[in-house]
Each structure stands twice: as structure tokens, then as C-alpha cells.
Amino acid sequence: MTFSSRLLNSLSVSKVAAILPVGVALSLGIVACSPQTTTTPPGAAKTETKAEAPAATGGKTIALSGAGATAPNPLYQAWFAAYNKKNPNTQISYQSVGSGAGVKQFLAQTVDFGATDSALKSEEREKFPAAAGKPIQVPSTGLFVVFAYNLDGVKDLKLSRESYCGIVDGSIKKWNDEKIKKDNPSATLPDTDVTFVHRSDGSGTTSIFTKHLVKACPNWKAGADKSVEWPTGTGAKGNEGVTAQLQQTKGAIGYTEFSNAKSANLTMASLQNKAGEFVVPSPESAAKALSGVTIPEDFAVSIPDPEAKDAYPIVSLTWLLFYSTPKDAAKGDALKSFTKWALTEGKPLATELGYIPLPEEVVTKVTAALDAK
Amino acid sequence: MAVSPNRELEPMKRDRTPFARNLDTAFVWLTGGFAGLIALLLIAIAVRVGVDASPAMAKFGLGFLFESRWNPVTDVYSAFPQIYGTLVSSFLALFLAVPIGLGVAIFLSEDFIPAKIQRPVVFLIELLAAIPSVVYGLWGIFVLIPILRDLGKGIHQSLGWLPLFSTSPSGPGMYVAGIILGIMILPIITAIARDALVAVPIELRQAAYGLGATRWETILQIIVPAAFSGIVGGIMLALGRAMGETMAVTMVIGNANKANISLFDQGSTVSSLLANQFAEASGLQVASLMYAAIVLFVLTLIVNILAQVVVKRVNRI
Secondary structure: OHHHHHHHHHHHHHHHHHHHHHHHHHHHHHHHHHHHHHOOHHHHHHHHHHHHHHHHHHOOOOEEEEEEOOOOOHHHHHHHHHHHHOOOOEEEEEEEOOOOHHHHHHOOOOOOOOEEOOOOOHHHHHOHHHHHOOOEEEEEEEEEEEEEEOOOOOOOEEOOOHHHHHHHHOOOOOOHHHHHHOOOOOOOOOEEEEEEEEOOOOHHHHHHHHHHHHHOOOOOOOOOOOOOOOOOEEEHHHHHHHHHOOOOOEEEEEEEEEEHHHHOOOOOOEOOOOOOEEEOOOHHHHHHHHHHOOOOOOOOOOOOOOOOOOOEEEEEEEEEEOOOOOOOOOOOHHHHHHHHHHHOOHHHHHHOOEEEEEOOOHHHHHHHHHHHH | OOOOHHHHHHHHHHHHHHHHHHHHHHHHHHHHHHHHHHHHHHHHHHHHHHHHHHHHHHHHHHHHHOOEEEEOOOOOOOOOOHHHHHHHOOOOOOHHHHHHHHHHEEEEEEOOHHHHHHHHHHHHHHHHHOOOOOOOHHHHHHHHHHHHHHHHHHHHHHHHHHHOOOOOOOOOOOHHHHHHHHHHHHHHHHHHHHHHHHOOOOOHHHHHHHOOOOOOHHHHHEEEEEEEEHHHHHHHHHHHHHHHOHOOOOOOOOHOOOOOOOOOOOOOOOOHHHHHHHHOOOOOHHHHHHHHHHHHHHHHHHHHHHHHHHHHHHOOO
């Protein structure tokens, strides 16, 4: 166990190290730009940061620690680094230990904030320590899950619902199956086995993916959870395991989070959404799934199968968890300042790294919720 | 002649002051305490794991050992594929590593090569044991699997009628796990077996030669049997390592929840199951993982007892 977690840490650290330069460069860009340009969006953000500056830089350094979801970890690390550049007195550290462990640590009050890929359940809310007030759950960004594959010479694979449902339940065994051929008339699909690669460890990505399958695939029997009983396929541990498996095996197809597929240069398939359109995965098409959804009080938006015409189908939010009355009020204020910054000025970083920047109406609601408490 | 050692010992005995004697007693108690602490730690772990496992034990009973369901959605768990996978991968590893390890140990304990070369070779083998298992795992994914997959496809095509090779290898699988484990436990077997062989008194060897035994006979009938308990001890330690190995196996075994006789199929082990599921588990799933851990505990215990029995048997002969 120690070994695996050590591996996870080291891998995520290396991943962060690879992404960090982008984040730093971008943040430098932001810093460099903001004094010169006084156009409306940065200007608005600027006045906001000015207003909160005294709170965040109240003299002494505030060190915040958080734990939770692995999928948004690259973005969080980039955000924290960029934010620290702007506000040297706020240092945020984050352990990407997984959503489940993050929620546990959050409930046990061993961290200043938690992060999770699946919204707090009612039994988790019941365990919340009364001394810390209420749990505040706000979305930080959106994730979307793609099908990545390894097929020589096949570039823009289109997968209908029938096709990808058949791949995950094992009923499509060969790449030249009629169901796949039908939507890809120009591609030369080989007569090789379809090797479906899934996560073997409990994962928020699996949860997002299987929640979609439950809605989209009539034959899907395994249900939805962080890990399920897969009817077919090879299990690989962690994003890096799935990536390695996909790169190694001709004829392999698996699901992974877009930011990971993008940084690993995996080939991704277009998926048919509920409206019947084939949609190329991109932050823009995924963002369409988020626009126009009704947002409940606790921000627990669930969109397992978005209706919008051009929306990418496998999308979810990921959340940050705060205490409404933290032990140290200064820390709570610093977290709020950071969150507001991340949702406004931090948006370009999200797009850059392959996450969905939250739509304007959601940001407004989150800001209001943070100010209210 | 027989008197002289006594004469040397006696003054030492007279020199012991009451303080020194108390120190002796304290030392005995202290070391005894340390030894007891280890036993206590083991018992504490077993009890703790047992308590955490009790909800799953109550729910699934012994059926846990014989069924193949692992479904966190409906909260139904059993670990037959993992138990099967643990045993198969470990014994496959032993099957590969014992002959090679023992051969290397014999070669390095005899004077076939000059000591100047021998010592670095021994050192290098011991260094194999220091490679972190995650490195073995990565090496398995990126180097071993591509080679073995093509090799396995050939074997499947020609010997596919044998149940052992009845599925086509798709990359990771039981066979890769067995081979990686074999390589990982090789240095343990070699190092311990060599130490045991070197420790065989030179008189035995000289006596064998004196009686006219050839080198073959000396090695196989005198040296190896004399070192047998040490060799078996090394093998058991290696088996324990193989059964408990987590990271490398998780990375190459395929993590499928099934028990297939074919070595080319994917499987999982108890340790890989724990490594995969523990971080995000809750409720009954945690209890079931603890139950699986207990099973691994018991499996290791059985293996160790068997080893003791084997050593006793052989020593009697």
C-alpha cells in the first residue's frame, strides 16, 4: 500500500512537473498583461483581486492544505502555483489521494479543504463535524471522459452509442464489426481484437464514465460506481497505467479523462451524443453540456447524458469542499479568495490543461454562495 | 589438553560483579522483550485486520473463498480469482526461479571462477533485490510485455490445445506476473542458498573427496543436502515475497476478476486487489478487502508451516 501510494505521488509529481512550466508561463503572462490591458474582463478581475488583497496578504503567510480527487490534480497544482505567484503569502498544498480519501480527510478535519469528483452523499453529510458548521460544496471545474484508442492509420474514429456500448459490454469483439464500420466508411478497420482497457483502481473517472453508460447503454448491467464489475477487458491501475496499456497494445481502446489523453497525445474518438450528433471531444464541446443546466443549492449538478445538440456526452463537475466555520477564519477567507480567483482569472489555465472552464452563470452563483457564508 | 579451556574460563566467571550480573539479566530481558514485541505486533495486526474484516466474514462466510464476484455497486464480494491468482503466480515464479537460483548459487559457491570475478557477480545478484518493485513493473510494461506477447502468440498457435495456453495473450496476464515475480525472487533464493552452501563445513567436502566421491557426487549428495534447510528457508522467504508482492504484479497482471486455467489470460492477486481497491473503498468493501488480507495471512502461514514440515522430514533422513 505504501508503495502504491508512493508511486502515485511520484507519478503525479512528475506529471505536475511536466505541466508546471505551462502554468507558470501562463501566470507570468497574466501578471505581465494585467497592468497594461484595461479591457473589461481582466479589469473586472483586477478590481476584485485588489479588494481581496488585504485579506490575503494580511502580513503573515497562510499555508493551506487540501486532499482529494486525482483527476483535477494537474489543474489544481497549476492554479496553486500561479496563485502563489500573485499572492506570495498564500501557499496551498494538495495531495491527490483520490476523492474517497479526500472526503474522509475532509470529514476528519485533517485538511483545510477537500476535493471530490462525486458530490457529497447524504450519509457523508451526516458525518460532518458540527463544530465546523456546514460543508460548503462548490464546483471548481468540469471534467470530461474520452475514448482513446490505438489503431494504425485510423485517425477520426466515430463511435455511435451502439458501438461504444458494445465495446464496453464485450459484444463487439473485432474492430471491423459492422456497427463500427457503418459510421466510419472511409476508415480501413482491421480484423484485430478489440482490447478494452479500464481502470482497475477505484476512480472518479470510472464513476463519471459508468454513470453515463447507465443512461446511454440499454444493455449495461454493471451499474455505476468508482469501481464496477467489468464484463470484459483489461484492468490497469491509474491514468498512467491506462495510458501505458493504450500505447502498448494495437487494437486497444479505453476511457480516460481528456486532460490526461491530451497530455499523453492519445488518439480520441468522436462520440454520438443523446441528440444523435457525433461530437469531437474538446473543452468547448464539453462546456456546452454544462450550459443551461439548472443548478441546485449544493451545486451537485449531475449531467450523465446531456441533451444539448452539440454537447459532448460524458461530462461531470468536480468540487471543492470547505467548512462554513473553519477553525482559522483567515484560512477560510484565503480559500474563498483563491476560489474566486481560480474561477475567473484561472479560467485560461483550465482550458489550456484540458478542463472545462465553468460557465459564467455558475461562476456568479458560486461567488454569491461564497460571499453569503 | 582438556583442562586448559576450563582454566581460561574460570577467572572470567570470578570477575563478574553483581552489577555485571544484573546487566546480564537486564540484557536477557531486553532482548526477550524485543522478540516478544515482534510477536505482539504481528498478533495486533492480525486482530485488527480480523476485527475490520468481521462484517464481511459474517455476511459472506466461507463462500467468500469459492465464488468469483467483486461488485462494489451491489456490495457483493468474494475472492476466489484472487486466491487462485496469488497461488498460481507465486508458484509459477518459484517454478522458474528455483532451478535458476539454485544453479547460480551452486556455481557461485564452488571455485569454478576466480574469487576476483566471483565476488562482484555475487554483489550484482544481491543488488537485483534492491531494485524497487515499481521499476520492475514499469520494465514489465514497456519491455517484457512486448517481447512476451509475441512469444506467447507463437506458443498459443502451436500449443493452444493445452489448457495452459488456450487463450491468445493480449499483453498483460498471469504469465507476465509469474515471470516478473520469478526475476524478483531470484536474488533472494540465490543469495540465501549461496550463503547456506558456503556455510557447509569444509571438512564435509574434504571427507567426501577423501572417500573418492566425484565433484558431482559431492555437490549433489553432500553439500546440497547439508545446506538443505538453508535453501528451503530461502525459497520460503522468496515465496512469501512473491505472494505479498503488490506493485509490480498490479501493473502487469491485467487485474481481471476471473480465474482461468490459461496462463495467458488476465487475472489478479489478493495483493493487487488490495492495492487497486483500498484507496477508494468504503463500508462493506473495506471489510471484504480486510477479509482478503486475512486469507493472504493464512495462506502465508500455511506455506511456512509446510516448509517447516519439509525441512524436518529431510533432516530426519
